[in-house]
Amino acid sequence: MNTPDIASPDFPSPDSPHIPVLLSEVVAALSPRDGGVYIDGTFGAGGYTKALLEAADCKVWAIDRDPDALARGATLVERFPGRLHLIAGRFGDMAKLLAEHGVRNVDGIALDIGVSSMQIDDRARGFSFLRDGPLDMRMERAGRSAADVVNTLPEKDLAxxxxxxxxxxxxxxxxxxxxxxxxxxxxxxxxxLADVIRAEVRRAHDGIDPATRTFQALRIYVNDELGELDRGLRSAEFLLRAGGMLAVVSFHSLEDRIVKTFMRTRSAEAARPSRHMPASAVKGAAPTFRLVTKRPTVPGDDEIARNPRSRSARLRVAERTDATALASVDGGLA
Ligand SMILES: C[S@@+](CC[C@H](N)C(=O)[O-])C[C@H]1O[C@@H](n2cnc3c(N)ncnc32)[C@H](O)[C@@H]1O
Structure with a gap:
């Protein structure tokens, strides 16, 4: 069963600014150190980036595919001269994007998957089924919109x-x-679109708007979010130095499954036939990560009360080993 998506526009206080989710847990997971280099692959409102820069005299390379998010980040760049670099692009390409700046290894990577409150709450971005706006949903403001998808795809593909x-x-x-x-x-x-869906599917006992799941599906498809997550995890494996930390916050079961499977497989936890057998014996490849969170970290009651949008968040953390990355990443880097 899919948990309600944090990114769904049906949560309370639709005009609230973005409140970083599991912030202290993510910073603790990366435990930034002076001189360290970190990637915030989902800059958003800069909540993680700012906390990392405040926690140590480190550098942060922050990526976002949304030009609006980067424009808002300019003041943060001024506040931390020479320590924060904003990059327009996708975290699935982060190895290539960072290589263009001469960076090939980093000490930690944070990913906070999904859309920000600013994106949800701005009706002009077209993520909301509660308030009317253009049926857009493109984080990048480029490519095929949700309207293009629902107006052109065959019924079978839409289903x-x-x-x-x-x-x-x-x-x-x-x-x-x-x-x-x-x-x-x-x-x-x-x-x-919301009205057409509501006419077809009745509101369930849990009260979730019948449009929630279809809007989530279109958003994920339009932005290739699962493909990005897959490429992002492989890029992280490629970029992290031994001892470097990967922290991923996700908001629904599809994403969490991808993160869980990646971290388990790469740390050989799942594949190891016996706990007495060394992980390196599995498939002949040494594990590239060590699992830090065997179970995901979730927000406490206090955080959920302060920020209801955090309620389906799950944080998984893994530490890079010194083994060679298993997969090459797009862009011919490995
Ligand atoms: C949940 S918000 C991040 C909030 C941020 N952690 C904070 O504390 O302010 C997600 C952000 O990631 C961006 N994003 C989503 N997928 C992305 C991708 N594949 N590459 C780069 N940015 C992405 C979105 O545009 C959005 O701004």
Missing amino acids: EIILTFGEEKHARRVARAIVKARVERPFSRTLH
Whole structure:
């Protein structure tokens, strides 16, 4: 069962600024040191970046694919002269992006997957099914929008996307309704789509808006979020030096499964047939990570009370070993 997505626009206080999730836990996981070099792969409102820069006299390379987020980060760059560098791009490309700046190894990487409160709350970005806006959902403001997807994809493909990325059990019915409605009037607004979904799927006992899962699915598809996560984890393996820490916060089961599987496989925890057998014996490759969090860290009641959007967050942490990275990363770096 999918947990409610933090990035869904159905949480309270829609106009709140972004509050960093599991902040002290992420900083503790990276435990920044003077002279260290860190990557914040999801800069957002700069919550993690600022905390890392305050915790030690270190450098942070902060990446975001959203040009609005980077524009807002300019004041933080001024506040930490020579210590913060903002990069426009995707964390899936971080090995290549950092290599362009001559950086090949780092001491820690934080990823806070999903969308920020600013993105959700700005109706013009088209993530909200509660407030009308253009049906956009592109974090990068480039490429195929959600409207392009629902107006052009065959019914079968739409159903597949809604089922896989939204875990919506009525995916086929929703896809059929979308295809029928777009013949009369192509979709261009969020509320048009939300109304079509609501007419098809009844509100469940848990009170979650029936549009939640389909909007989540479209957002993940439009931004290739799971592909990015996969590439991001492999890039992290490539970039982290021995002893370097990887901390990933995710907000729904699809993402958490990818992070869990990656960390378990790379630390050989899952594959090891016997706990007496050394991990290095598994598949002939030495583990590239050591699991730090066997179970994910979740926000406490206090944090959830302060920030309801944190309630489905899960933090997983792993430490890089000195073994050679198992996978090459896109961009011909390995
Ligand atoms: C949850 S917010 C991060 C908030 C941040 N940790 C803070 O404390 O302010 C996620 C941010 O990551 C960005 N993002 C999502 N996927 C990305 C990707 N593949 N590459 C780069 N940035 C991404 C989004 O644009 C958004 O600004």
